[in-house]
Structure formats: C-alpha cells, structure tokens
Amino acid sequence: MSNGEVQHVFLVGAKSLGAYGGYETFINKLTEYHQNNPKIKYHVACKANGDGSMNPYKTPGAQIINDHEFTYHNAHCFRVKIPEKIGPAQAIYYDVAALHESCEIIKRDKISHPIVYIMACRIGPFMKHYYHEIHKLGGRVYLNPDGHEFLRAKWPAPVRKYWKISEQMMVKRSDLVICDSKTIEQYIHDCYDGKGIKGRNPKTTFIAYGAETRKSKLADDDKKLLDWYAQKGLSPLGYYLVVGRFVPENNYETMIREFMLSHSQKDFAIITNVNEKFLDELEKKLHFKKDKRIKFVGTVYDQELLMKIRENAYGYFHGHEVGGTNPSLLEALGSTNLNLLLDVGFNREVAENAALYWTKELGNLAALIEKAERLNQAERTNYGLISKQRITNEYSWGKICKQYENCFCEGMK
Numbered sequence: 001m002s003n004g005e006v007q008h009v010f011l012v013g014a015k016s017l018g019a020y021g022g023y024e025t026f027i028n029k030l031t032e033y034h035q036n037n038p039k040i041k042y043h044v045a046c047k048a049n050g051d052g053s054m055n056p057y058k059t060p061g062a063q064i065i066n067d068h069e070f071t072y073h074n075a076h077c078f079r080v081k082i083p084e085k086i087g088p089a090q091a092i093y094y095d096v097a098a099l100h101e102s103c104e105i106i107k108r109d110k111i112s113h114p115i116v117y118i119m120a121c122r123i124g125p126f127m128k129h130y131y132h133e134i135h136k137l138g139g140r141v142y143l144n145p146d147g148h149e150f151l152r153a154k155w156p157a158p159v160r161k162y163w164k165i166s167e168q169m170m171v172k173r174s175d176l177v178i179c180d181s182k183t184i185e186q187y188i189h190d191c192y193d194g195k196g197i198k199g200r201n202p203k204t205t206f207i208a209y210g211a212e213t214r215k216s217k218l219a220d221d222d223k224k225l226l227d228w229y230a231q232k233g234l235s236p237l238g239y240y241l242v243v244g245r246f247v248p249e250n251n252y253e254t255m256i257r258e259f260m261l262s263h264s265q266k267d268f269a270i271i272t273n274v275n276e277k278f279l280d281e282l283e284k285k286l287h288f289k290k291d292k293r294i295k296f297v298g299t300v301y302d303q304e305l306l307m308k309i310r311e312n313a314y315g316y317f318h319g320h321e322v323g324g325t326n327p328s329l330l331e332a333l334g335s336t337n338l339n340l341l342l343d344v345g346f347n348r349e350v351a352e353n354a355a356l357y358w359t360k361e362l363g364n365l366a367a368l369i370e371k372a373e374r375l376n377q378a379e380r381t382n383y384g385l386i387s388k389q390r391i392t393n394e395y396s397w398g399k400i401c402k403q404y405e406n407c408f409c410e411g412m413k
Contacts, residue, residue, distance in 0.1 A: 013119030016054030124166030251319030337384030
C-alpha cells in the first residue's frame, strides 16, 4: 500500500459491534483503537434483526446514515436483514448475505483493493463464487478460522461433517488465514498444506485475541457489587468462578463433579446462559442441586461489574478444550489471581506458567482445588502478577490492534 492510500477492510461474520461475544468484542476493540487511524477504513456487517442484532438508534455513539447504514467508532456499518424462521441456518444465510452486500458496496463506492476479512468457516460451499467475485473487484479474502467448530458436541454428526468440509473449502479460497492461536495455525498447515488452489499451501499468520489489563472502575463497596453479592449469596474471595457458554465441550460436567468431590468451604459461581436440556442432563448425572455450593448465577452483561466479580474470585476454572485463544481465559488471566485450567495445548500456549492445570481424570481437579486452598496469599498474588504480565506482554488490545494494522496496511510482519 502506497503512502496516503486508505486500506478499506470489510469485516464479515460478527453479529454486531457489541461486547458480548468473541468476534463482537474483537470488532468493537479493533474499530475503537483504529477510529482515528487515517490508513484504515472499516466496513462492518451487522445483523439488522434476530438474536444478537444491533439497533443503532439505541446505541450511544452511533451516527445514523439511513435505515440500512450507520457509523460507529468511525467505521461504516451496514445492516443485514435475515429470515428468522430458518433455525441454525441463519448464521450461514447471514454470512452469505453480508458478503453479497460487501461486494455491492465495493462496486457502489468504487473502492480499490479492498480486504474482505471473514470470521469463522460457515460458508465453504459459497466461497468459490465470492472468492472470484472479490478478486474481480481487485480485492483480497482474509479468513479467521476460529476454533474446531466440527468438534463441538452440540452439533449432530452431519452438521459436524459440514463444518469440517466448509473449513477446508474456505481455507482453500483465502489469500491469508489469520489464526488467533499458534496451535490453530499449525493445525491449518497440518491439514491443508498442498490442498490449496493449484496445490498451494495456505498462507497464514498468527495474531492473538486481546484482553484488558486494567482494574474495574467499581470500588469494593460499590452498591451495584454489594447488591449482586447479596442477591447471589456470595462474598469476595469466597467463591470460584467460571464464565462461558453452557455447552458440553466447556467441561461443566467435570468441573461441577470435581468441585462436589472437593472439601472446599467456598462456593462455585457459574455465570452463563443456562441451557435447560443440558442442565437437566447434568442434574441426572451429578445431582448437583443437593450441593448448596454450586450456584448458577445467571448472566452479567455489565462489563465493569463482571470485571470486579472476576477480580474478587478466589480462583477461576477454565474448561474449554475446543477453539483457539479464548476471550474468557484472557479476561480471567488479566483479572483473577489464581487460574485453574484444563490441560490442553490452547490453554498452555496462552497461560504458560501463570496458572495451575487439571485433567478430566476422576479426582484430578478435586485434588488441585485442595492444593489451591493451601496456597498462602503471597503465592496467590504471585500467580496473579505473572498472569497479568503475560497478558500485558502478549495479549494487550493495543498490541493486537497494531499487529492488525501492520497486517492490513503493510503485509505480514
């Protein structure tokens, strides 16, 4: 890119610029950090209706252009309407419609050399068409492959097969694959080297997800915090915490079972959107409702409150085993002193020696909880210092957004 030129980047795959999901938070931070950057102009696809949609008329800071377009963080946002009665196919429809609209905007505004950055591998069967269309318009296709969607237990076997095939088709027709985990980057090469167009290897780079390292703005005696503790029956340093989607591959079964086996006098607070079917399955297996320490406390969308709840946890459990750099893990490492993580490559890559590790073997996590409770305050504080330094050095949003600027504007570093 020559001096003075603006690199237009279309972001496709997130529902909005909200702060509740991984990709949504990423786009929110990327546009926030680059809003005054003269080198980059973002164009963001947003859902106009349905789950996770964004209403610009109720979003502070959004500037309305017309019913279909608005600006936010100086990014041009365009709303994509979807049919709401097609179930899980909504996500595929939305990405395809967003890609179509991106191409129309490129043509309408006569945008030169755009980058279309697609997040997740949902639309493989449509990629051949859009890859050629974007190239005809002088653009490039970048892909973030997310984690191993085809391994998620929530999907039936035919859907998991679709995700795997879709991933292969999308990696094949991408000019650059941006991986948020070195483990995922290695996986992409292991699976798809020699399988690109004309037998090429995929071109990849690693840029992690980011996290905040500052403390919550809430004071220890803030009424909002104290009311939440009173309502949930919790107290500072009197609970272990987990925050995440309530799905089998996040290993809630192991964490609850092992906590019940432990002799801890603390509570286990679970912040999640409860899936009643999965909850019933766990109750039949574990009978956790008889253990008053296990507390499903709902969701917390207030980011300052959630940050404070993390800071005040005695320890944080992380059981994710599918995916790349997990946002919830980064946030925990940036906020909670003591983190107890499932021992898989993704988690070790991120936390290194800043955490304690457990396996799914019966009794393993229960023993680790006992060990965690024998640590003195100085030892717990030291783990916190190491984890926060790890986030500052490798995963701060400032560093991540600078890497994206280099990637978009100057090619790979």
